[in-house]
Amino acid sequence: MAETDIRRIAVLTSGGDAPGMNAAIRAVVRTANYYKIGCLGVREGYAGLINGNFLKLGPRSVRNIINQGGTFLKSARCAEFKTPEGRAKAFEQCRQNQIDALVCIGGDGSFRGAKALNDEFGIRTVGIPGTIDNDIFGTDNTIGFDTALNTAMEAIDKIRDTATSHNRVFFVEVMGRDAGFIALNSGIAAGAIDILIPERKDSIEELFGTFRRAEKSGRMSSIVVVAEGEELANVYDLAEKTKKEFPDYDIRVSVLGHIQRGGRPSCADRVLASRLGYGAVKGLMEGETNVMAGIRANELVFTPIEEAIKKHNDINKDLLKIYEILAM
Numbered sequence: 001m002a003e004t005d006i007r008r009i010a011v012l013t014s015g016g017d018a019p020g021m022n023a024a025i026r027a028v029v030r031t032a033n034y035y036k037i038g039c040l041g042v043r044e045g046y047a048g049l050i051n052g053n054f055l056k057l058g059p060r061s062v063r064n065i066i067n068q069g070g071t072f073l074k075s076a077r078c079a080e081f082k083t084p085e086g087r088a089k090a091f092e093q094c095r096q097n098q099i100d101a102l103v104c105i106g107g108d109g110s111f112r113g114a115k116a117l118n119d120e121f122g123i124r125t126v127g128i129p130g131t132i133d134n135d136i137f138g139t140d141n142t143i144g145f146d147t148a149l150n151t152a153m154e155a156i157d158k159i160r161d162t163a164t165s166h167n168r169v170f171f172v173e174v175m176g177r178d179a180g181f182i183a184l185n186s187g188i189a190a191g192a193i194d195i196l197i198p199e200r201k202d203s204i205e206e207l208f209g210t211f212r213r214a215e216k217s218g219r220m221s222s223i224v225v226v227a228e229g230e231e232l233a234n235v236y237d238l239a240e241k242t243k244k245e246f247p248d249y250d251i252r253v254s255v256l257g258h259i260q261r262g263g264r265p266s267c268a269d270r271v272l273a274s275r276l277g278y279g280a281v282k283g284l285m286e287g288e289t290n291v292m293a294g295i296r297a298n299e300l301v302f303t304p305i306e307e308a309i310k311k312h313n314d315i316n317k318d319l320l321k322i323y324e325i326l327a328m
């Protein structure tokens with residue numbers, strides 16, 4: 001049995017929820033139990049840490065959740081934790097409840113909180129990347145991304161049925177406040193004619209050029225996938241501009257929204273969450289702190305939280321080329 005001076009850890013989920021977060025909590029709790037470390041769940045993210053909203057978790061308290069979307073610990077974005085006073089309260093709760101280390105499952109905003117707790121009070125922290133956006137450096141995939149991709153792809157498939165039946169042009173907005181990973185991958189998988197993402201400078205003329213080429217090739221209906229964070233324009237403005245240029249087009253807009261955040265996690269997300277939950281606890285036991293656990297090239301790796309927050313994964317250039325070639 002591995003030696004560790006960690007007696008009790010707390011686990012929380014923070015920021016936007018993502019399918020697979022429950023599987024990650026389960027893995028943290030069961031790994032901790034295996035190594036005889038106590039585990040507290042924190043309800044409602046950092047707000048729960050400030051208010052001492054804890055529950056004792058044992059291996060049986062996380063049964064039947066590996067297949068559930070959302071997070072049974074609930075999640076929140078907490079303004080108070082951004083203040084020094086809020087963080088001091090959270091530290092006091094950790095002290096009173098003998099919490100030696102914190103596992104934080106969330107996105108970059110959540111990791112900033114974990115880093116502040118470590119920097120200011122020395123609480124040992126490990127982050128687990130859980131966000132559908134996949135916009136975290138230090139891991140190939142974040143928990144929830146794969147499920148969200150499948151949800152988006154299936155929704156676009158359905159839109160395609162009706163688009164084809166009516167010879168329509170659809171602008172479909174997918175999530176991704178600052179990142180185009182969902183748009184690019186779901187767009188390729190669903191055969192979109194164009195994909196607009198914030199990582200690339202798009203122009204309306206290029207989009208119109210795509211429509212003209214599509215027309216020439218005899219295409220009667222089209223789907224354009226647009227990331228929520230696209231800088232050129234939002235889906236409604238894009239639709240309006242396109243209508244002005246092509247008055248004959250029958251255009252519709254569909255915003256997929258929060259359905260992308262829900263649903264049962266895919267197999268890939270459950271396995272990823274299990275690996276990262278296990279990895280986070282093992283990392284803490286081996287002295288890692290202020291780091292994020294990630295999987296890169298199929299290996300568990302730890303990236304300093306500072307780096308995970310500051311850097312960004314690049315969009316795969318091959319994918320950009322591939323969709324252009326395949327779209328026509």
Ligand code: F6P
Pocket residue numbers: 016107131132133175176177228261
């Ligand atoms: O960060 C994940 C995400 O789903 C983004 O893609 C989206 O912009 C945002 O959360 C929506 O957040 P909220 O649920 O707070 O509106």
